[in-house]
Amino acid sequence: MTASPSVLEARNVVKTFGATRAVRNVSLDIPAGSVFGLVGENGAGKSTLAKIFAGVHSPDSGEVLVNGEAVTFRNPYEGIRGGVSMMAQEIMLVPDATVEENVLLGNLPRRGIFPNRKEMRRRYDELVELTKFDLDPRAKVATLRIADQQKVEILRALSQDARLIIMDEPSAALTADEVVRLHASIRQIVERGATVILISHFLEEVLSLSDRVAIMRDGELVRVGATVDETVDSLVAGMVGKSLVTEYASVHRAPDTAIRLSVRHLQRPPAVQDVSFDIHAGEIVGLAGLIGSGRSEIARCIFGADRLSAGEILLDGQAVSVSSPKQAIDQGIFMIPESRKEQGLVLGSSIADNLTLASLDKATTAGVVSGRRIKQTAQALAEKVDLRFTSIAQPAVSLSGGNQQKILFGRAVDVAPTVLIVDEPTRGVDIAAKRGIHATLQEMADAGLAVLFISSEIDEVLGVCNRVLVVHRGRIQAEFRPPYVQEDVLAAFFGKDGKGNA
C-alpha cells in the first residue's frame, strides 16, 4: 500500500462558513488505485472536504495536490479537467437523452453541427471495455433504474479522464440488489486503475469496499488507517468520540390490549392491495419492505394524502373518514413524511414557523396570528425534541438533517395525535440523531400512541418495533414478532412468506 503513489494529498486544509469551522486543518493522502472510505456523523465535514477536492469550494488555507502537483480548482469544471470528478447525491443526467449521449455529454463527438454517432459509439465502447458495465447505449436514461443511472455517471466521469471519483452517499437511494450492483461497479473501476473516495453512512459498505478509511469529527480528522484494522464499533466510536453500544435496547414495554388503529382491506391499486392490520395503543409496528413495495403508499392512504379506492379505517373501534391530511390530523392521525425536504419542511421558512405549521390555529385569534405565541410554542417544542439551533427565526434549510427531522417530530408533539406514522425518519441522519429519534418514538409509544414505523434499514426496524409487517408488491407478505430472525424477514422482502416458502 505504501508503494502506490498518492493521487491526491491534502495539506492542512481549512474551510470556514461564517462561524462554522467545517474543515479544520485536515491532512491526508489518498493512494492511487484504491477505495478510500470517509466516514463521520452529519456535519462532521466529509462532504465539505470532498467538495474542496472537487473544486466546488475553495479552501481558506492549506493545499491540495493532485498527482503531486498543487492545484487550485476554482469550480467543478476545473476539477474535472484536473482529473477529479464528484458524483453528487442527486443524479445529474439528462433524462430524455440516451446512455451514450449522457456519458459523452459536454464532449459529444460531432461532424459539423450533427452528432457523430459512429464516433460516439466507438468512444462509448472503449469506456465499457474498461469497466465491463452492461448497459444499452441506446436506452433513455429516464428508463433506467437508479443503480444503472449511477453507472452512467461513473462512465461520464471516466470519459472525462477522471482518475479520482468522489461518491457522496451513492447507495442512499438504492434498493438492496442495486447496492450489490453499485459495489460491483466500484470494484470494477478501481481494478482498472481509478481511485474512489466513498462517503457513506453505511459502515458495512465502507468496511467491505474500502482499502483505507478516514474518520472525521467536528471538521477534524480523527484518524486514517487501513480498513482491515477497523470494525463497525471502532468506526462508530471514532465518529462519536466515545464508545457507544451499537445494539438496540430490545426490551419493550408490552403494548396495551386496546386496539387503537385498524385498517381493513385498504385498496389503491397497484401500490396498495387488500391491506389489513391493527396497531395497539403503545405499540410500535414496523412496515418493512423494499423501496417501491408500497410501504409509503399504505401510510399515505391512512393519512388521507392519497385517496383510497376501497377499505376502512377504524380509530378506537370507530370507523373514520379520512380524505385529506387535514381530516386525518383533526381525528388524531399524524404522519411524518418520507422526504423531509420535499414533503416535510418549508425550507426557506423559520424553525418556528415550521414547528407550528400544523397547528397554526392554536396561535390564532379571529384570524390574526400571534407571533409571540408562535415563538413561545416553538421554543417549548424545540426544547422537547432537543433541537439545536442559534435562533428560532433561522430558516430550516440551515439545519443539519438530524435537526431538520427533529422539527418534524416537534410538529408531531404539537399536534398530539393518537396515531403516529413515521416514514424513513432516520434516512441520512447521523448516529446520535438516530438514537434520539428511536428514543422519541419509544417515549411516544409509552405515552399510549400507536406508532407505524417505516424504514429501509432492517436492523433498525427489528431493533425498534414490537411487531414487523413486511410489504411486498402492495400486500402484507408476512408478520414477524420477536425474537426476529433477520434472514426470514429479509426473505419476505423478496416475496417469501414468514415460514420460508415462496
Added chain:
Amino acid sequence: MLERVRSYGIVGVFAVLFVVLAISSPSFLSLQNAANILDQSTILLIFAATTTVAVIAGIFDLSIAAVATAAAIMTVNAINWFGMFPGIIFGVLFGALLGLITGLAITATNVNSFIGTLAASFTYRGLGLILAAGGLVSIADKEVAASLNGFMEGKFLGIKGAAWIALAFVVIVGLLLSKTIFGKWVYAVGGNREAAYLAGIRTQRVLVGCYVLSGMGAGIAGVIYAGRYGSGATNAYNDTFVFTAIAAVVVGGVSIFGGSGAVWRGVMGIFTFALISNGLNLLGVDTTYQLTILGLLIFVAVAADQAFRRTTRA
C-alpha cells in the same frame, strides 16, 4: 452582510434614486410632485399588492387587468341598475367572483396558473366586450357620475380619493399577509406546497383565496376607473399593468419561486418605477426613450439580485 444588501437592496436603490433626483431637479422635492407620483401609481399599487400575495403563494394571476376592465364595465352597469353604492359594492364583488371562478377552475383541473390565468384573461376580456355590448357604457345619472368623480379626483390632505383607496387596500393586504393565519398559509403553500398539504393545510383553498383577493383588487381598480371616467370601456386596463406589477414585485425582492417576500416590497418596486419615470420626466429625457431605459433598469436590478444570491450561497 451580503445577504442584507440583497434583502434591502431595493431600499438602497430607492434611496439613491431619491437623493439623485432631489439634487438634480429642484421641483422633485415638492409635495405636489409626491402627490403626482402617488396618483400615477394608484392602480399599480393595488395590482402589486395582490400580485405579491400570488407570487409568494407560488402562482401568477395574469388575468387581473382583464378582470379590472370587466369590473369597470360591470360597475357602470350596476350603478345604472341599482344606484351608486350598491353598484360600487357589486363591482368589487364581481371582480372577486371572477377571481373565485378562475381559482376554482385552476385548482380543480390542476392547470398551471400561468397558462390558466392567461386563458382566463382572454375569457374575461371577451366578457367585458359582451357586457359593454361591444363598446362603451356610461353612468346615466350625471349627478352620480359627478359625485363619484368628485370623490376619486377630489383631494383630501393633498392626495386624491382614488389614491387613498389604493393606500388603504395596500395596508389591508399587507396586514392580511403578515398578521393573519391566511398569510402564514400563503407563505407555507408557496414555500413547499406538498409539505403544507401534509401538515394539514387546505392548500387548494389557500390558492383559491389568493385568486379571490386578486379579483377583489381588480374589482376595486374597476370601480376607480368607473368613478374617474364615468364610464366603462373595453380597453380600460391593458395587460402592461399586469407585467409592470410582476416586474415591480420581483424588483422589490419577492422571490419569483414563491415562499418569501412582503407587500412593502411590491410597493417599493412600484415607487421605484414611478421615481424612475418621474425623474426622467423632470430631467427632460424624451419620453421616446423612457420605456427602453425602464426595461434596462429592471433587468439590471434583477441581474444584481441574482449575483447577490450566488455570492451568498457560496
